[in-house]
Amino acid sequence: MTDEAHASWAESLGAYALGALPEDERAGLERHLQECPSCRRELAELQAAVDVMPGATPPVQPPPELRARIMAAVESEAELLRAAGAGADRPRGRRRGPRRWFPRPLAATAAAAAALAAGVGVGAAIFAGGSSGPASRTVAAQRAPAQSAAYLRVAGGRASLVLRGMPAPPPGRVYEAWVQRPGAAPIPAGATFALREGTVALPRTVRAGDRVLVTAEPRGGSPAPTAPPVIVTRTT
């Protein structure tokens, strides 16, 4: 690291703490922070001022329905976790990091809630048993959009996708589910949807070893995927 590089990154610390650094500059500053204790120290000080900013906001009461909506989502996810069982082999979240928490080290705790993260690159976990009958298994998705969670529930060849916090599909598109047998191309699972929370039943039979994928397709669906999958799940 050169002194000039340090001086120019240090200039941006206030903007970074305020969340005002454009995306393209953020990564560079974060790399510099990793190797510059002096910038880390100054950032911690500036961050202390930013952290109190919400306190300067006049209080406005949220509507009671908001609590009901949030807690309904939280409870259904808590139920999935309970169904998974405390000893289940949980995927460890490796997710897009929240911005501006960079200097705060990530807690390394293996946590049940991390199972809900289901971020890109997370391994599948098979949860045996559960609330939907002795023969049902619930699989956390190997890949799901950031800040959302997806599960595949399989019971005797009948599969459904359980979705939490999915982003809306891009304009003019819907989500389409696919079944991929080992070594074969994906075939339509028979379901297109724009659902962001809830359960989508898949008409096509899903067997052990199949993958279930979701892509965003033009309205009406496609005969074969035209985009990379946003959700990937695998049964065993």
Next chain:
Amino acid sequence: MSLTRRSGPADALRQLADEDLMPLVRAGEARAFEVLYERHATAAFSLAYRMCGTRAAAEDVTQEAFLAAWRSGARYDRARGSVRTWLLGIVHNRAIDALRRGAVRERRRTGDEDAAERLPAPERTELEAARRDEARALHRLIEELPDEQGRVIELAYFGGFTHREIADMLEAPIGTIKGRMRLGLEKMRVGLEGLGLGEAVR
């Protein structure tokens, strides 16, 4: 658990400090999370409302933020600050995302709110009254900054604008804008120490 059986958190959970609720949240305890919601929803919603300018957008942002917190509770590290600061940081990020992707229409500038739409939170507890006093003190702190510094800090933090956008708006070089942000925050930090507010830097 069905909605009709919902009964709210047990009093035992309400006795716990935020930081002691977090391990329960990580273990998937919905009730523990609900206590955090009770404590911080007003602050979260107020921040989202100040930034987005409409109740509908503020509700979306608050919901996204709390669900993100529920799903990523493992990332909270108590050595780095309070649960409240962590939660409000998530709200701030989410509101900025919403503002930048244009999800917030009829975006209004700060100070532009329709008074009738604003439902002030009642001061029910001493804690809330204390927070209101603190809000006044913080407000003064920002107001006492030189105009040019206070303005860029408000535009950045509450407006969600990048330094480039602010430089455009104020027709000033980016370097100048960055300098004002850094100096202004530094001044605020010194002021906070004087007020005995804020969290200790660890």
